[in-house]
Amino acid sequence: MLKSPNMKTFILSPNIDTFFDQELQEIAKLREIKGQESQTLAKINSLIPQVEAENDFIVLAKLFWEQAFVYQHLVMSHVNESINLKLMEESALNSHDIILKQNLTDLLGDDLRFLGRVYDYNRDYPQAYNFYQQALDFYQKQNNPRTLEINAFICANLIYQNKIDDGLALAKKTYAEFETCPLKQSDFYTWAVWKTGIYPRVIKALISQNQTFDSLEMKNILLNDQKLLMEEKFDFRFRLDEIDEVLNLLL
Secondary structure, three states: OOOOOOOEEOOOOOHHHHHHHHHHHHHHHHHHOOOHHHHHHHHHHHHHHHHHHOHHHHHHHHHHHHHHOOOHHHHHHOOOHHHHHHHHHHHHHHHHHHHOOOOHHHHHHHHHHHHHHHHOOOOOHHHHHHHHHHHHHHHOOOOOOOHHHHHHHHHHHHHHHOOOOHHHHHHHHHOOOOOOHOHHOOOOOHHHHHHHHHHHHHHHHHHOOOOOOOOOHHHHHHEEEEEEEEOOOOOHHHHHHHHHHHHHOOO
16 A cells, blocks of 8 residues: 555555566666667566556665666666766666655665765765765664665775775675575575676775775685686676676786
C-alpha cells in the first residue's frame, strides 16, 4: 500500500506487484551484461508508464536507479561520457525526487548512495563524501553489507580530497573485511563486484593526484582480482575491462 502526497491510498493488485518485481529482477540482470545497454534502457522505458499508472512509487524509484546504472556503465566504457554522465545524474535525481515527495524512507540509503556516485563522477568530492557518510550511517543502523560498498567508494573519494593515507588505510581495511562478509556466500556476484572495485578506483585516484605508490603491489592486487573474476561462471565484463584499463596505466 502506497500513499501519494494528497494521502489518497492506492492498493496494488498482487499480480501486478509480482510482475513488477520480476521485471526489476530481469532488468537488474540485463544491465550487468556489457553490450545490452540499449536493450536494458528500452525495457526500463517500456515499464515506466505501467508503473506510473499503478502509482507504484517504490518500483518507479528503482527503475530510475536502473537507468542510472546503465548510464554509469556507458560512462565507464567511455561511450559519450559527458552525455551519459548527465543522463546518469538526471535518472538519480528523478529517483531522489520521488523518494522525497512520497516519503519513501526505506529507500533513503540507496538514494544517498546514488547521489554520492553522481557527485563523485562530477568531481565534487566533498559533497559526494557527505552523501556517502549519510548512506553509511543509514546502512550501519541496519547492519547492512552495503556499508562495505560505501566504504569502497569512500577510499578513492578521500584520495581525491588529498587525504591519501586515510584513503589507503580504509582501502586496505575494507578489502580485508570483504573476506569475512556473509555476502560472499549469499550473493557472490554482488560481493565480487563490490570487492574488486576498490583498487581500480584507488589507483586511478592516486594517479590523478600525482601520488607515488608501490605499483607492483597494486598490480598484484589487480591481477588477483582479475583471476578471481575470470574463474567464476558469472559475466564480470564491466569490472574486468576496468581492471585491464588500470593495469595498462601501471605499465
